[in-house]
Amino acid sequence: MLWxxxxxxxxxxxxxxxxxxxxxxxxxxxxPVYPLLLLGCYAAVYVYVFNVRFQLFNSSEYVLLxxxxxxxxxxxxxxxxxxxxxxxxxxxxxxxxLFPIEMVPVKAVLxxxxxxxxxLVLLLVATAIMGRISVWxxxxxxxxxxxxxFTMGVVWILSSLNVYVRDLQxxxxxxxxxxxMISPIAYPVExxxxxxxxxxxxxxxxxxxxxxxDALVLKRASAPGSLAILATISLVTxxxxxxxxxxxxxxxxxxx
Numbered sequence: 001m002l003w004x005x006x007x008x009x010x011x012x013x014x015x016x017x018x019x020x021x022x023x024x025x026x027x028x029x030x031x032p033v034y035p036l037l038l039l040g041c042y043a044a045v046y047v048y049v050f051n052v053r054f055q056l057f058n059s060s061e062y063v064l065l066x067x068x069x070x071x072x073x074x075x076x077x078x079x080x081x082x083x084x085x086x087x088x089x090x091x092x093x094x095x096x097x098l099f100p101i102e103m104v105p106v107k108a109v110l111x112x113x114x115x116x117x118x119x120l121v122l123l124l125v126a127t128a129i130m131g132r133i134s135v136w137x138x139x140x141x142x143x144x145x146x147x148x149x150f151t152m153g154v155v156w157i158l159s160s161l162n163v164y165v166r167d168l169q170x171x172x173x174x175x176x177x178x179x180x181m182i183s184p185i186a187y188p189v190e191x192x193x194x195x196x197x198x199x200x201x202x203x204x205x206x207x208x209x210x211x212x213x214d215a216l217v218l219k220r221a222s223a224p225g226s227l228a229i230l231a232t233i234s235l236v237t238x239x240x241x242x243x244x245x246x247x248x249x250x251x252x253x254x255x256x
Contacts, residue, residue, distance in 0.1 A: 009103055013110040035074055035119040039067050060130060061217070067123050068217050069185030069209045075116030076151055076205065077176050083108035083155035084162050084169050087252065101249055102242070105159040109151050120144070127216055134219035143211045146234040150204060153234075153241030160248040184209055188218070204233050 057065060086108040087101065120140065127133045162168040183205045184192070192200060200206045207230040214222040 009107060009110065013107045016107065016111055032118045032122065035067075035071060035115055036122070038074070039063070039070055061132065064123070064126060064130065064132065065188065065213060065217050066186050067119070067126070068213045069183065071116055071119035071123060072147060072208050072212050073180060073183060073185055073205065074119065075112050075147070076208070077180070078112030078115055079109040079151045079155060080112075080158070080172055080176055082111045083151075084158045084172050086155070087159045087163055088166070101252065102156070102245060105155040105245070106152055108159070109148065109155050112151075113148075116144075123216060132217055132219060134215075136215045136219060136221055139215040139222075140212070143208070143215065143230075146211075146230055147208050149238040150208070150234040153237030153239070156241035156245040160245045160252075163248070163252055179203065179205055184213070188213065201229075204237075207233065 083105050086104050090104050124133070124137065124140075127137070158168060158172060182200075182203060184200065189197065189200065189210060207226055210226060211222050211230060214220050
């Protein structure tokens with residue numbers, strides 16, 4: 001269904017993106033500016049304030065590692081921010097037979113992607129300039145697709161639950177902040193004590209971020225088991241999310 005209606009989905013997502021930035025001083029230029037500002041804050045704190053150093057990287061390469069973890073996290077967190085309240089914010093579409101309600105959360109996920117895609121382009125340029133680019137960068141599109149499937153599944157579940165539990169948006173904001181702290185954005189997994197590494201595997205974003213870092217900065221293939229777990233989590237979450245949303249949507253009109 002998503003592929004069949006991709007034209008409508010992309011047009012409405014683009015119109016929403018323009019509407020969000022309409023009237024702002026920079027307009028759509030905020031899409032690349034936002035991740036660069038956040039990267040600057042991260043780099044300043046970790047490199048110059050905390051003076052973090054790893055034997056594998058010099059300062060510039062360490063900033064690339066941070067950017068590589070930050071970009072997919074921003075794409076995921078923006079999709080959650082747009083997506084959790086997407087159904088309750090579009091009550092008029094619930095009765096619109098021309099625009100299936102299942103596509104409303106998907107459109108919200110797409111709204112979070114320009115920041116990530118722009119950041120990935122900037123990251124690829126930076127890795128090429130610094131000589132860190134490798135053949136494993138060809139894995140990035142596949143990793144991004146798996147991330148998208150996972151994010152859509154999560155947003156389908158949370159947006160449908162938010163119809164009945166309106167406090168969920170506030171809870172998700174807190175959880176997103178916690179995920180930022182415990183995700184390997186500013187450190188390689190080798191820097192984590194061996195006894196704590198099993199706990200990292202409980203965080204789905206761990207597999208996504210590590211896959212990007214392996215492909216773009218560490219110039220290596222991700223462990224086959226890690227990629228298999230990421231693919232499994234993504235597909236299962238996507239199908240469970242769609243099934244969950246389809247079951248609950250029948251009662252949306254009575255609760256929005």
